[in-house]
Amino acid sequence: MSEEDNVKLTCTLKAAVAAATLLAGTASAQTEIEWLQWFAAENTTGFYEALAEEFEATHPDIKVKLVTQPFGKVRESIVTDSAIGVGSDVLGLNMPWTAEFMKIGLLEPLDDYLARDTNSFATEDLVQAPIGKIEGHTWMVPLNAFPFVMHVNMQLVEQAGFDAPPSTWDELREQAIAIAALGEGTSGIGLPFSSQPPANGPILTFLPLLYTNGGRIMDGTTPNFDNPKVVETLHFLNDLNKAGAIAPGISSRTGGVDLEEFIAGRTGFLISPGVHAQAIEGRNADLDYVAAAVPNNGIEAYRVHGWELGLSSASRNKDEAWEFINFLLSKDVNARVAAASNALPGNLEALEIVGEGAGDVMQAQIGILAEHEPVEELRQAPNAVGSWSLMTEEMQSMLNGDQTPEETAANVQARWLDLIK
């Protein structure tokens, strides 16, 4: 090899090393964070991907990877991914998972992050239920909120001889029975008490009614299902069933079927999150439909539900992950997140933006949020998801006539305590 060739080879090698160093430097400068959630699969095609790109444009040193799972698999994924060491940094959460995830050390306490001066929001402006402290710490923040409401088919209500949605239990009973009496496959209300996992029927219908009765199923962090308010609410459902006001197929009815039958105009009332308005209005524009507060038995309250965000305790990029959460909770972005899902914002500073030009259903939700008492007790319930299954089974037995409401309450209490031993 000539000297000239040697020089050429040396120069080439040096150039290659320099290029590799430069590339490696660029690659290491950008931190990738993962966001595991199910939100991007919920009628928002492309929205969250665009949001991640928007964040990356203002934070060139951070790359956001969306990991989207079907809702029914997210809880398991968070647990298994974490166990195997491939967990995500930012976690989409549901409040009822909190106690379980805390127990296995999956979540990072957020107190220090919430105290930062650089945050784009004030902690007191957030929807309060998810940020309430458990064991002295805050574990999640609200991305958005869905108050539980009662969706009303006004055409059926009027056909049954009424001119306004029911606002009390007595009115609900009267109207539901009258609507069922119209025949032609109509029913007053559906009870989605399918045992199919996650078997969340009771939390969709039973709990919102219990809360408007002033009842609770927890006493602090201890199950307290066997109490007079619970029994009274069970009696109310049992009586509705005996009067023929409930849609048939209670034990096989899922929340999805309940929603679709309401959209098809087969049931008069649907108790579910306000966010369902998007599906109802989108799929049956001809439905004469309004949303109202869940009828009460003395207490104006609503069950708080929403999409929450948390940090994985195993994340190696917690600061970057929090930066992304901070972005999602900023007023303008949070308003857009809420609007995309037809939900209320997690940062209530954004409520004004969401309310501008909003339709009647959204205005009804904003009114409920402003005037009624929010209730959320599943966040600190031990084995909350497991408890839904046994509630479902016991309530199925009651509605099949196999046991009384008192026995149902006692059985759920005993089985729940047994479950958490």
Add this chain to the structure above:
Amino acid sequence: MTNAQNTHTTVNEERQRLFRRVMVYVALTVVTLIMAFPIIWMVSVSLKPTVETFSLPPRLLPNSLYLDGYTRIFENPQFRRFLLNSYLLGIVVTILSLAIGTLAAFGFSRYRFFGDKAAKLFVITTQMVPSITLLIPFFGVIVWLRLYDTIWGLVLTYLTFALPYAVIMMNGYLDTIPRDFDEAATIDGCSPLGVLFRVLLPVAAPGLISTAVYTFLLSWNEFLFALALTRSVEMRTVPVGISMMVGEFGLKWDEMMAFSVIGSLPVLVLFMLVQRFVVSGLSAGGIKG
């Protein structure tokens, strides 16, 4: 017996035969309808807005032609990606299963070696382990191999399910081919691999096709491992894509059924094209194992 009686008997027998045939067709029609109803309903729901699907009384035919479900599927690049992944996975797993499985089956069928029966028994035994019990070990191995959230992780996983079947099927099929073929080809100068590729495989085409169809179906339909071993949307397959339509706030019935129809079509077409070979391949492969 008189001619009149003979004629009467013949007419009676003819009527009985006709009656039996009609009954067979009635029974076949009923069974076919029962078997086909879920598919018919799937197509029906894919062609209706959801509100019609849940209207009473239920109707099989839509009020008007509704293709929104299909349009949304084809417009969404994610779903095209799911289809591409499933095709890629199915084709790669099928080719690798056939290539490796046929060579292994050739060894088992034509050679005797120490431990051959035990090895064959082991291959059969692997088919008896419920796949769900293997999920967690597979998860660990795939992560350890750094193949988590890659198509190759799924290829490797599906191969472990498809290969034993391919070996068993092809071994059974090759066993039905007389060794005289091998001997004649060897005398004519064929190497052992030449015997396999030039003589045995052309004869074993039905076995190859039935094995290929099975392995393709296995990877095309598999859900559990595809869900557990991938996490990014870019790596999802058709069954996982369908499951992602089951949201927290309801199901996109029209889209879900449209995607199910689209996802079922390749399998239906493939099976219809090679049905004859599949039946003959399965029956021949089942004679000896």
